[in-house]
Amino acid sequence: MANVTAADLSSFLAIARHRSFRRAADEMGCTPSALSHALRQLEERLDLRLVNRTTRSVALTEAGERLFARVGPAFRDIDDALDDLNSLRGVVSGRLRINAPRVSARLHLLPVVTRFLGRYPGVQVEIVVDNALVDTVSEGFDAGVRFGETIAKDMIAVPLGPRQRTAIVASPGFFDNHPRPVTPEQLRNLPCINLRFGSGRLYAWEFERGGIELSVAVEGPLTLDDTDLIVDAALAGAGIGFAFEEQVKDHVADGRLVRVLEDWCPYYSGVYLYYPSRRQMPAALRAFVDFVQADNGRRSPA
Incomplete structure (x- = not known):
């Protein structure tokens, strides 16, 4: 489609993930008004409304949902490919977004993450606390933390803490x-x-x-x-x-x-770190999964 750039789509994806112009602008490093202007230009070029916005809420239209579903995974694959190149230099970097209930985040996830960041300072981790079950893929998370009984069967799960x-x-x-x-x-x-x-x-x-x-x-x-x-x-x-x-x-x-x-x-059963089965895992997620598994080995009795 003419005049639609990767930057336009990146702005839209940030809005779609956060459902908030302010939080999306923080991620993109710009002002909410600049992001709103970029979205209006994209909608004009596509001749479709992608987002319904009021003073209190931001919601995707049907067209916005369809674009988010198709473009979001493609951009994640691009980010993963670029992150993977860092492994050639022996450097692990990138961003991880993890969703977890409050008690699991405090008791199990945060202690592991802090040790992980000590080993991999080039990685940025965002923990989003949410006690409700969410679709981690559609909400733009790399991984989630939940009790084993509640994790969908098509996810890969790694123990994060004891029973x-x-x-x-x-x-x-x-x-x-x-x-x-x-x-x-x-x-x-x-x-x-x-x-x-x-x-x-x-x-x-x-x-x-x-x-x-x-x-x-x-x-x-x-x-x-x-x-x-x-x-x-x-x-x-x-x-x-x-x-x-x-x-x-x-x-x-x-x-x-x-x-x-x-x-x-x-x-x-205890809490698990879970993530979708993907052909190419982001380098940061792969390093974190390996770190969690090694941490499990250290905590397990001989």
């Missing part, structure tokens, strides 16, 4: 005024701190003992969408909270939280 176990906790002061539950069903009669997923669904707490599996829909005066906040609320005496063992082990050890129903708390 996870849940923990049901409350403050000692809370149990001064409420009985300690000895079965999961007794939680229905106690004030609990609800967890709401990014999808809007309330989490029904899951339990398992001796092959018996239970799911309990709890109730209480407080609902939160983040397990770190649930731990804070439990510390403040707001109710019984659901979290992961690693999040609360120090609080339990120093007596600020009390665990209950420990023999009913199941283990999960």
